[in-house]
Amino acid sequence: MNGLANASSLFFLSAGLSLIFGVSRVVNMAHGSLYMLGAYIAYTCASKLGGMLGFWGGLVATAAALALVGTLIEVLLLRRIYHVAELFQLLATFALVLLLSDVVAALWGVEDLLGPRAPGLRGSVEILGHNYPQYDLFLLFLGPVVLAGLHILLSRTRWGTLVRAATQDRDMVAALGVDQAKLFTAVFALGSALAGLGGALETPRQPANLGMDLSALGDAFVVVVVGGMGSIPGAYVAALLIAEIKAICIGLGTQHIAGVAFNFSKLTLVAEFIVMAIVLIARPYGLLGRAQGMPRHAAAMEDPLKPAGQALRLLALAVLVGLLAVPLLAEASPYTVVLATDVLIAVLFAASLHFIAGPGGMHSFGHAAYFGLGCYGAGLLLKLAGLPMAAAIAGAPLVAALAAALFGWFAVRLSGVYLAMLTLAFAQIVWAVVFQWETLTGGSNGVLGIWPPAPFNRAGIYYLLVLGLTVLGVLLMRRILFAPFGYAMRAGRDSPLRAEATGIAVLKVHWLAFIIAGSVCGLAGALFAFAKGGISPETIHVSRSIDGLVMVLLGGIHELAGPLVGAPVFTLLQDSVMRQTPYWRGVLGVVILVLVLVFPLGIAGTIAAWARRFAR
Amino acid sequence: MKPLLEVRNLRKAFGGVRAVDDVSFALAEGEFLALIGPNGAGKSTCFNMLNGQLAPDGGDILLGGKSILGLGPRQIWKRGVGRTFQVAAIWGSLTVCENVQIALLAHAGEVFRLWRPVAARYREEALALLGDVGMQAQAQRPARELAYGDVKRVELALALASRPRLLLMDEPTAGMAPRERNELISLARRLVRERGISVLFTEHSMDVVFAHAERIIVLARGRLIAQGDAATIQADPKVQETYFGSGRMLARRRA
Numbered sequence A: 001m002n003g004l005a006n007a008s009s010l011f012f013l014s015a016g017l018s019l020i021f022g023v024s025r026v027v028n029m030a031h032g033s034l035y036m037l038g039a040y041i042a043y044t045c046a047s048k049l050g051g052m053l054g055f056w057g058g059l060v061a062t063a064a065a066l067a068l069v070g071t072l073i074e075v076l077l078l079r080r081i082y083h084v085a086e087l088f089q090l091l092a093t094f095a096l097v098l099l100l101s102d103v104v105a106a107l108w109g110v111e112d113l114l115g116p117r118a119p120g121l122r123g124s125v126e127i128l129g130h131n132y133p134q135y136d137l138f139l140l141f142l143g144p145v146v147l148a149g150l151h152i153l154l155s156r157t158r159w160g161t162l163v164r165a166a167t168q169d170r171d172m173v174a175a176l177g178v179d180q181a182k183l184f185t186a187v188f189a190l191g192s193a194l195a196g197l198g199g200a201l202e203t204p205r206q207p208a209n210l211g212m213d214l215s216a217l218g219d220a221f222v223v224v225v226v227g228g229m230g231s232i233p234g235a236y237v238a239a240l241l242i243a244e245i246k247a248i249c250i251g252l253g254t255q256h257i258a259g260v261a262f263n264f265s266k267l268t269l270v271a272e273f274i275v276m277a278i279v280l281i282a283r284p285y286g287l288l289g290r291a292q293g294m295p296r297h298a299a300a301m302e303d304p305l306k307p308a309g310q311a312l313r314l315l316a317l318a319v320l321v322g323l324l325a326v327p328l329l330a331e332a333s334p335y336t337v338v339l340a341t342d343v344l345i346a347v348l349f350a351a352s353l354h355f356i357a358g359p360g361g362m363h364s365f366g367h368a369a370y371f372g373l374g375c376y377g378a379g380l381l382l383k384l385a386g387l388p389m390a391a392a393i394a395g396a397p398l399v400a401a402l403a404a405a406l407f408g409w410f411a412v413r414l415s416g417v418y419l420a421m422l423t424l425a426f427a428q429i430v431w432a433v434v435f436q437w438e439t440l441t442g443g444s445n446g447v448l449g450i451w452p453p454a455p456f457n458r459a460g461i462y463y464l465l466v467l468g469l470t471v472l473g474v475l476l477m478r479r480i481l482f483a484p485f486g487y488a489m490r491a492g493r494d495s496p497l498r499a500e501a502t503g504i505a506v507l508k509v510h511w512l513a514f515i516i517a518g519s520v521c522g523l524a525g526a527l528f529a530f531a532k533g534g535i536s537p538e539t540i541h542v543s544r545s546i547d548g549l550v551m552v553l554l555g556g557i558h559e560l561a562g563p564l565v566g567a568p569v570f571t572l573l574q575d576s577v578m579r580q581t582p583y584w585r586g587v588l589g590v591v592i593l594v595l596v597l598v599f600p601l602g603i604a605g606t607i608a609a610w611a612r613r614f615a616r
Numbered sequence B: 001m002k003p004l005l006e007v008r009n010l011r012k013a014f015g016g017v018r019a020v021d022d023v024s025f026a027l028a029e030g031e032f033l034a035l036i037g038p039n040g041a042g043k044s045t046c047f048n049m050l051n052g053q054l055a056p057d058g059g060d061i062l063l064g065g066k067s068i069l070g071l072g073p074r075q076i077w078k079r080g081v082g083r084t085f086q087v088a089a090i091w092g093s094l095t096v097c098e099n100v101q102i103a104l105l106a107h108a109g110e111v112f113r114l115w116r117p118v119a120a121r122y123r124e125e126a127l128a129l130l131g132d133v134g135m136q137a138q139a140q141r142p143a144r145e146l147a148y149g150d151v152k153r154v155e156l157a158l159a160l161a162s163r164p165r166l167l168l169m170d171e172p173t174a175g176m177a178p179r180e181r182n183e184l185i186s187l188a189r190r191l192v193r194e195r196g197i198s199v200l201f202t203e204h205s206m207d208v209v210f211a212h213a214e215r216i217i218v219l220a221r222g223r224l225i226a227q228g229d230a231a232t233i234q235a236d237p238k239v240q241e242t243y244f245g246s247g248r249m250l251a252r253r254r255a
């Protein structure tokens, strides 16, 4: 029963996301943020105005306000990115997540805010010996009512017919002379209003808080993917399924299976992502979804690989010499050495992501999983297994590679937004497991006291170790990209059809690439653990995955040097600018938007383009 | 002589559309066989089943007497079937020469080599193949910059790189000028004869088909309606009716 009530607001959230995707083919990462915004606005209406008007009128006002916000977002941002590659769309809408998060924090503060209970529905009803809140029953019925309303809107009105036509064939609608721009705006506004309503309806049951955006986004992803992208009834079925599974997990609590205590309520976070992974594997287009068009690739614009020329080699050598000299600063400015270590680890992390995202064409949104696993792998091998640091650092990439082998096996079967969402889901699973398996991982506190032994306990010496391993990792991946395997990766990305018909086992190639990238990333994670002297779930958080993508794009996804330029610039930027302001998330959001809208080639890419023009 | 390729009662439907409907034909060793039919006749669908990209609903496909049903594109490629696509597909971010080098590396089973750079690998052979299709001068260009006709040539070189027994060419001349079409088909014909490769190809230009194909089979709405040499096909009333409508085009040809 509780599950059924939860399903309704989950359905509103997901129906909006699904509707927007169906028509515009944009996966709106900011959808959870709209939901959160809805919750905060409704809270303010209900608590400031108070009474019937404040609550019920607030719901209407919230939906209207979110429709307005949605309209603004569509007109100001989305219109400019309908024709760019999916990766950029995902990132641009993620930039909104960051911006909206800071807007909400600035307006409402960081405290959790629980709204008043719904006036008129405060009591409870007894059914079969259990007491159920009236409000839950109201929610339970509201879901099917809105589903029916949407159904009528979409099937019985001219506007709905156009939306459905646009979902099936966008060019046809354009050919019919319909003002497509207006249609897209209206759909986005409706989707946003639904998300806001979903958030608003939850305020009497759960406090509005700043973590809602990402958790709602995760839930909405799962529902939409399970139900089938673009399918509204699918979203309803999936919302029911997910909410029920969660409710059952909580209801079961701790059970004893074969003498072992097993806490099901801790499984809730993991359960939904497991369902999603299973559905994606068995029915890649969801329970009620249909196959979408071919994935778009930004790769067609890429130039052939060229071995480094004389000038570039000299530059690399000069940079290396400069990097080798950094420990000389250890006395004068210890912080420089620490920062330089961070930069190098970021380079290794970004380079490993670039390996699969660039030449491999797999835009992973969960690369932090392998970073975190490397981090925890190294930390736990040292702390629990009592291995020396060398063994822990060597073992970490293996741990990450194992996970990459498992997750990658599924991920390489998908492409585009589906791959992005599945990789994100896997990363969330890892995060949830690490977060909740307190006895092993220390839960939210992590594990402290992971310091390197002498002589590496001196920052300068440890820095040199990191430098050596980073250079090694980067050169190794570069070597692979120039070898047949690297070419096969790119061939499989450019035209999988042609590659298969020419005898290249595309899935196997991309799978191995995924494992290689995962293990290099695991190495970066291990180095991070010893650099920080501890491990925490923050290393696996979505925001780290996104940071990685921003580093890659900032440098230039089409250039081998991209991550080598992007990671340092990003890290230094984060260190200097973003630490100065409490609104660093908003700043990062703006940086991402500028990147996507103005410099899609990134720094190295732009320089390379200039160089080419100069050479002509 | 035993046929190289034998297709038996092949069927495939998309929803209600019977794209390929109970089609049977054979292709002898060394034959240059044309598969023709109006748009939407089911030619590409047929090709996609032959190279394992699509699973048939029914029927059987025998290569050298052995069924290749249920095998994927890569396994069928291993058994010596190369193909080109109606919408030509090559690897845009590689140079023309690298495209062919990778095809050769794949043929040699060296795709999973992680160390030795591609640069010099099979370069001579790749350039020779490009020379065969008249593309050697453009070997160093990024493949994505090529004109469409040249992409088709490179695709032919890619398909030849694995030394196939059977070559499937889906509209190898689509998007080309009439003279170019004839040249490309002559070229293909010469290359496969030198190498002893059998060919099944589709083609919309009747001039090209009647000038080059040794035998022709005709599909219409998924059904095989005629087969034989150029003269037989031209004279076939069913072909004239369903394929050429009024048959004006043939009349003009004969005149």
Ligand SMILES: Nc1ncnc2c1ncn2[C@@H]1O[C@H](COP(=O)(O)OP(=O)(O)OP(=O)(O)O)[C@@H](O)[C@H]1O
Pocket: B014, B017, B018, B019, B037, B038, B039, B040, B041, B042, B043, B044, B045, B046, B086
């Ligand atoms: N993947 C698919 N899904 C649904 N229908 C399809 C699919 N592929 C082909 N069809 C349909 O099957 C029929 C045969 O198509 P096919 O592409 O094989 O024709 P064709 O003879 O190659 O035509 P053309 O000369 O235009 O290339 C057409 O009606 C087409 O619409």
Ligand SMILES: [Mg+2]
Pocket: B043, B044, B045, B086, B170
């Ligand atoms: Mg065709």
